[in-house]
Amino acid sequence: MSAARNLLAGFAEHDQLVRALRRLRELGCTRLEVYAPFPSREVDELLPGRPTPAGWLMLAGGMLGGSGAYFLQWYAAHDYAYNVGGRPLHSWPSFVPVTFELTVLCAALTGLVALLVLTRLPRLDHPVFAEPAFVRASQDRFFLAVHTADPHLAAIDVADLLRGFGAERIEEVGE
Numbered sequence: 812m813s814a815a816r817n818l819l820a821g822f823a824e825h826d827q828l829v830r831a832l833r834r835l836r837e838l839g840c841t842r843l844e845v846y847a848p849f850p851s852r853e854v855d856e857l858l859p860g861r862p863t864p865a866g867w868l869m870l871a872g873g874m875l876g877g878s879g880a881y882f883l884q885w886y887a888a889h890d891y892a893y894n895v896g897g898r899p900l901h902s903w904p905s906f907v908p909v910t911f912e913l914t915v916l917c918a919a920l921t922g923l924v925a926l927l928v929l930t931r932l933p934r935l936d937h938p939v940f941a942e943p944a945f946v947r948a949s950q951d952r953f954f955l956a957v958h959t960a961d962p963h964l965a966a967i968d969v970a971d972l973l974r975g976f977g978a979e980r981i982e983e984v985g986e
Contacts, residue, residue, distance in 0.1 A: 816983050817956055818970060818973065818984070819942060819945070821980040822952065822955065823977070824953070828845065828854070840961050842958035844956040846956070848952070865926065869918045872917045873915070877910050879917075881906055884906045888900045
């Protein structure tokens with residue numbers, strides 16, 4: 812086996828998974844994934860999280876869409892000047908509805924694209940899907956994937972550590 816590998820440990824009980832996850836987090840491990848049949852607040856609190864740039868991307872997309880909509884309306888009003896009812900060419904109140912709608916639309920579409928890109932979706936195949944026991948991840952088993960190339964785990968036999976917490980099965984999976 813190579814030094815850098817991914818281990819997939821299967822647990823029968825939720826508490827076993829939480830204890831193993833807590834211990835790995837105490838050791839400083841950050842490259843972890845959990846597959847479980849139901850959501851768990853304890854697992855969410857223990858998994859390493861990092862701030863996402865999705866909010867800033869949505870703000871930029873919304874501002875770009877809104878300013879683009881406003882500019883397009885301003886350009887059309889000045890390039891194709893048509894005086895209706897004595898109103899000025901740059902009548903900003905009439906530009907507000909379209910500007911608002913395109914701001915919201917562009918922000919929402921940017922958010923959708925950011926979600927797909929940042930979560931690397933759609934990923935139709937993953938190495939853990941090839942494991943025969945993984946089909947029970949949506950039924951009654953809990954799986955913990957540990958990337959052992961994490962520098963905090965250099966001096967630890969992760970497989971023995973996971974077995975000590977009650978892992979029924981430990982398999983090496985691809986990247």
